[in-house]
Amino acid sequence: MADGTTDSLGATPVYRTVRVSRLYEQIVQQLEESILKGQLKPGDQLPAERDLAQSFGVSRTAVREAMKTLCEKGLVEAYSGRGTFVTNRTSRAMRQSLDLMIRVSQQEGSTHLAGLRQILEPEIAAFAALSIDEQLLATMREAVAVMDHSLHDPDAYIEADLDFHLALAEAVENPLILSLLDSIVGLLREQRCRIFAVDGGPERGQFHHKRILQAIEGRDPDAARDAMRAHLEQVREDSSFSSTAAVPSKPNS
Numbered sequence: 001m002a003d004g005t006t007d008s009l010g011a012t013p014v015y016r017t018v019r020v021s022r023l024y025e026q027i028v029q030q031l032e033e034s035i036l037k038g039q040l041k042p043g044d045q046l047p048a049e050r051d052l053a054q055s056f057g058v059s060r061t062a063v064r065e066a067m068k069t070l071c072e073k074g075l076v077e078a079y080s081g082r083g084t085f086v087t088n089r090t091s092r093a094m095r096q097s098l099d100l101m102i103r104v105s106q107q108e109g110s111t112h113l114a115g116l117r118q119i120l121e122p123e124i125a126a127f128a129a130l131s132i133d134e135q136l137l138a139t140m141r142e143a144v145a146v147m148d149h150s151l152h153d154p155d156a157y158i159e160a161d162l163d164f165h166l167a168l169a170e171a172v173e174n175p176l177i178l179s180l181l182d183s184i185v186g187l188l189r190e191q192r193c194r195i196f197a198v199d200g201g202p203e204r205g206q207f208h209h210k211r212i213l214q215a216i217e218g219r220d221p222d223a224a225r226d227a228m229r230a231h232l233e234q235v236r237e238d239s240s241f242s243s244t245a246a247v248p249s250k251p252n253s
Contacts, residue, residue: 023058024065046084114236124168125228126221132171139167151202158192195238204234
């Protein structure tokens with residue numbers, strides 16, 4: 001590791017000898033390389049702790065420390081009783097970064113989130129109108145039906161709302177778009193929670209959802225794009241209202 005000093009002439013830096021890595025750090029390095037090279041893919045289960053210790057020729061304590069480090073890096077996730085699995089590292093890293101950006105300045109962050117959606121989602125809807133399959137259309141129809149029956153149930157409504165928009169993104173068949181949306185799903189859920197508490201918010205959302213669905217069913221990309229733009233404008237207005245007005249934590253029954 002460099003100590004920041006230079007030789008007597010001030011021309012070149014002088015370094016100290018690098019210490020030998022701890023055993024667990026070498027395990028981390030090898031597993032991280034396997035993940036980054038695609039040899040271990042998202043969803044793959046790692047071998048049991050005892051098996052990894054035998055493979056690396058180390059103690060189970062060293063393996064345990066390595067797993068802890070990989071979890072902290074967001075490369076694997078451990079589930080009690082199930083084992084340790086490789087995560088979608090891109091989505092998790094993006095989610096943490098975007099979540100932090102928006103929480104540092106909530107009002108400005110919410111504006112940026114709305115702007116991102118206005119740029120991205122109308123084009124997603126337009127592409128989906130041309131490429132969506134019957135299974136995803138069925139998902140959208142089911143989501144609309146659930147929202148119709150959940151106008152006073154925020155949890156059910158919001159999850160169906162997310163399913164509706166996710167089906168559109170899946171129809172585009174672009175993993176980068178899916179990864180980006182996955183990274184902000186928590187922020188989108190919070191935004192929907194605030195809008196749900198605005199008087200008439202769920203009903204206005206449903207009006208636009210049905211227009212979007214109609215355009216998708218008609219395989220009309222221009223109508224789908226316009227319907228999504230109108231929906232996001234409604235979202236922007238309701239979000240603005242929810243941030244300035246005192247609204248109840250639950251909608252009126």
